[in-house]
Amino acid sequence: MPRKSSAADAPxxxxxxxxxxxxxxxHAFNRVYKPLLDRLGLTYPQYLVMLxxxxxxxxxxxxxxERLFLDSGTLTPLLKRLEAAHLVRRTRSSEDERQVLIALTAQGHALKEKARSVPQSILAASDCSVPELVAMRDEIVALRDRLNAVIGE
Amino acid sequence: MPRKSSAADAPxxxxxxxxxxxxxxxHAFNRVYKPLLDRLGLTYPQYLVMLxxxxxxxxxxxxxxERLFLDSGTLTPLLKRLEAAHLVRRTRSSEDERQVLIALTAQGHALKEKARSVPQSILAASDCSVPELVAMRDEIVALRDRLNAVIGE
DNA sequence: GCACATTCAATTGCGAACAATTAAATGTGA
DNA sequence: TCACATTTAATTGTTCGCAATTGAATGTGC
Structure with missing residues (x-):
């Protein structure tokens, strides 16, 4: 029997x-962001760090x-790339030598002005009203937070 | 001046x-899926391919x-791992030698039964009613499709 | 039939993402 | 004080994800 599609398979x-x-x-967001962020010399995760x-x-x-839900295994190399691009400086804290403090360079601060056009372009690409997007965002954030709550038992 | 947070920065x-x-x-979904899929010996993208x-x-x-919005650069190595795990077979099509056809092995078919409990666990973790989830899903899919439409000019 | 373009999978190289481990600094309790 | 746990980044290794390129097979227009 050729295994017809059954209601039991719906889930x-x-x-x-x-x-x-x-x-x-x-992934669709990532692909829309790509050409916009290329002009800033950033990848999408790097853009989040800059935000x-x-x-x-x-x-x-x-x-x-903690802000981005990422660990040092992801952030350490990413921040080194931002440092190599002269957007941030990495310095050990003098109060607590375990911490590495991330500070923006002048270039890093300046890039913010070039980035201001990005959200507008994304809004246009989403082809959706702001209130609709805000409502969706809040629902998705609420779902994310419930999922994250489960992970911490 | 210490650059106070301004309304212009909201976007x-x-x-x-x-x-x-x-x-x-x-990412939150990925972390919730991880322990469930570990028992199947699958990663999340591999699970999508199996679906x-x-x-x-x-x-x-x-x-x-086309189904998953992924290209051969992602799928080729992933499918080779599924083949190494004896879940799929990769064979050149005889009608069109450019194509590689992906077929499930007996083990690959059998894994479906073990996977049936996964969606239920995810539903529980999301702590959300089915109608709410369905509504959100449809909104997110609609947004995704609008974003993807922009990418193809 | 033949030059040419197109399609498809594979490959290479780079940047995430995360698990697991390491090492150094700091905190804590007896 | 001193043993021990905790915190913090960094490191290693595996797997995605994609851009760009390659090479073989197929399709096309003349």
Whole structure:
């Protein structure tokens, strides 16, 4: 028997999965961002780190990681690339030698001005009203936070 | 002047970004899936490929790529790992020698039964009603499709 | 039939992402 | 004080994800 598609298979159907919706939307965002961020010389994760630093500077790697849900295994090499691009400086804290503080260079600060056009371009690409996007964002954040709550038991 | 947070900066604020909501939710899903998929011996992208194959077998790499929005650079090594795990077979099509057809092995088919408990666990972790999840999924898919439409000019 | 373009998978190189481990600095309790 | 645990980044190794290129097979237009 050729295994006809059955109702019992619905939970395993790709297009029914919310995780795949989220996964594929994340990649779609990445592809839209790519040409915009190329002009800034940033990758998407690097852009996220810069967003954090543009809000507050001179913070330990740990803080950036907590904000972005990333660990040092991801951030250490990424921050070294930003340092090589002269956008940030990495210095050991003198109060606590375990911490490495990340500070923006003048170039890093200046890049913020060039980045201001990015959110507008993304808004246009999403072809969606701001209130709709805000509502979706809040729902997705709430879902993410519930998922993260499960991970910490 | 110490650059106080200003309303002009709102579009660049991390927590205002829907892309970051999606990006961080995708990673949260990945972390919830990890222990469940470890028991199947699969990574999350490998699980997605298996979902595609459990729906329809004996398809070219191209079809899997279109379904998952992934290219051969990602899929070729991933499929070789699934082959090494004896879950799929890779054979050149005889009608069109350019294509490589991916077929499930008996083990690959059998794994579907072990996978049936996964969606239920994810539903529980998301701590959300099915109608809510379905609504969110459809919104996210619609957004993804609009973003993908922009990429193809 | 033949030059040419197109399609498809594979390959190479780079940048995430994370698990697991390491090493150094700091904190804590007896 | 001193043994011990904790915190913090860095490191190593594996797997994605994609751009760019390659090479073989197929399709096409003349």
């Amino acid at each position: 395993l159907r790709l297009d029914n999965q919310i995780c795949f919706a989220v996964y594929s939307a994340a 954090v630093l543009w809000e507050r500077d001179d913070v330990p790697v740990k803080d950036i990681g | 660049l604020r991390l927590d205002n970004q829907i892309c970051f909501a999606v990006y961080s939710a995708a 595609v194959l459990w729906e329809r077998d004996d398809v070219p790499v191209k079809d899997i790529g």
